[in-house]
Amino acid sequence: GAVVSQHPSRVICKSGTSVKIECRSLDFQATTMFWYRQFPKQSLMLMATSNEGSKATYEQGVEKDKFLINHASLTLSTLTVTSAHPEDSSFYICTSRSTDTQYFGPGTRLTVL
Amino acid sequence: QKEVEQNSGPLSVPEGAIASLNCTYSDRGSQSFFWYRQYSGKSPELIMFIYSNGDKEDGRFTAQLNKASQYVSLLIRDSQPSDSATYLCAVKEGAQKLVFGQGTRLTINP
Numbered sequence: 642g643a644v645v646s647q648h649p650s651r652v653i654c655k656s657g658t659s660v661k662i663e664c665r666s667l668d669f670q671a672t673t674m675f676w677y678r679q680f681p682k683q684s685l686m687l688m689a690t691s692n693e694g695s696k697a698t699y700e701q702g703v704e705k706d707k708f709l710i711n712h713a714s715l716t717l718s719t720l721t722v723t724s725a726h727p728e729d730s731s732f733y734i735c736t737s738r739s740t741d742t743q744y745f746g747p748g749t750r751l752t753v754l
Numbered sequence: 755q756k757e758v759e760q761n762s763g764p765l766s767v768p769e770g771a772i773a774s775l776n777c778t779y780s781d782r783g784s785q786s787f788f789w790y791r792q793y794s795g796k797s798p799e800l801i802m803f804i805y806s807n808g809d810k811e812d813g814r815f816t817a818q819l820n821k822a823s824q825y826v827s828l829l830i831r832d833s834q835p836s837d838s839a840t841y842l843c844a845v846k847e848g849a850q851k852l853v854f855g856q857g858t859r860l861t862i863n864p
Contacts, residue, residue, distance in 0.1 A: 673850060684842065684856040685798070734797050736852075741786060741803070743852055748797040 644668050645737045647746035654725055655754055661721045662749045664735030670715035671737040676708075679732040679748075691718040691735075725753040756781045758845050760855035769864050773830040777843030777855055780824070786846035787819060787826045791839045792857065798842055802828070833862045 644667040697710035709721040736743040790798035
């Protein structure tokens with residue numbers, strides 16, 4: 642299957658700082674990537690759809706000014722959590738679509754102290 | 755709001771037996787269905803997808819889809835301890851989005 646990477650895999654930061662997470666599709670070009678968030682013992686919740694060369698589409702209830710998404714190339718999308726707070730601590734996962742299937746990155750565990 | 759429902763479990767199955775995981779969905783127009791496996795602390799990985807009514811087999815895994823009843827299931831034959839994980843059912847919404855169920859935690863007992 643297709644390979645998607647994320648960096649970093651784990652990050653711990655202080656409250657109020659910003660954190661950038663990178664998502665790369667390694668063996669195919671992706672015009673669309675998706676960002677999910679998963680809290681402990683809960684399912685994945687779609688945050689936004691990242692579109693190459695255009696603005697991201699955010700799901701209801703997700704603050705676009707807090708979760709900045711940039712999809713500048715066909716292989717890279719970034720999610721920046723601005724002014725992170727402890728309630729933003731979660732597992733952030735990107736996916737990339739190849740044909741009709743979404744492939745998941747390994748995830749980034751964010752802990753905000 | 756389109757919904758995907760799964761029994762959260764935990765579901766315990768003895769090693770070697772068949773594990774049966776079920777999922778129902780609310781949107782009768784849904785066409786594409788996916789099963790993902792997620793180990794604790796890890797990202798989900800795709801096991802199978804199914805589009806047509808009936809069964810689809812891949813190794814020890816069989817996906818079953820019944821669009822009239824709006825359910826999709828996953829059978830795991832000859833269950834192994836390594837199959838212990840959370841299994842996520844996902845249904846495609848529109849052209850691209852996936853809506854996930856809450857997942858079923860499966861434990862295979864040696």
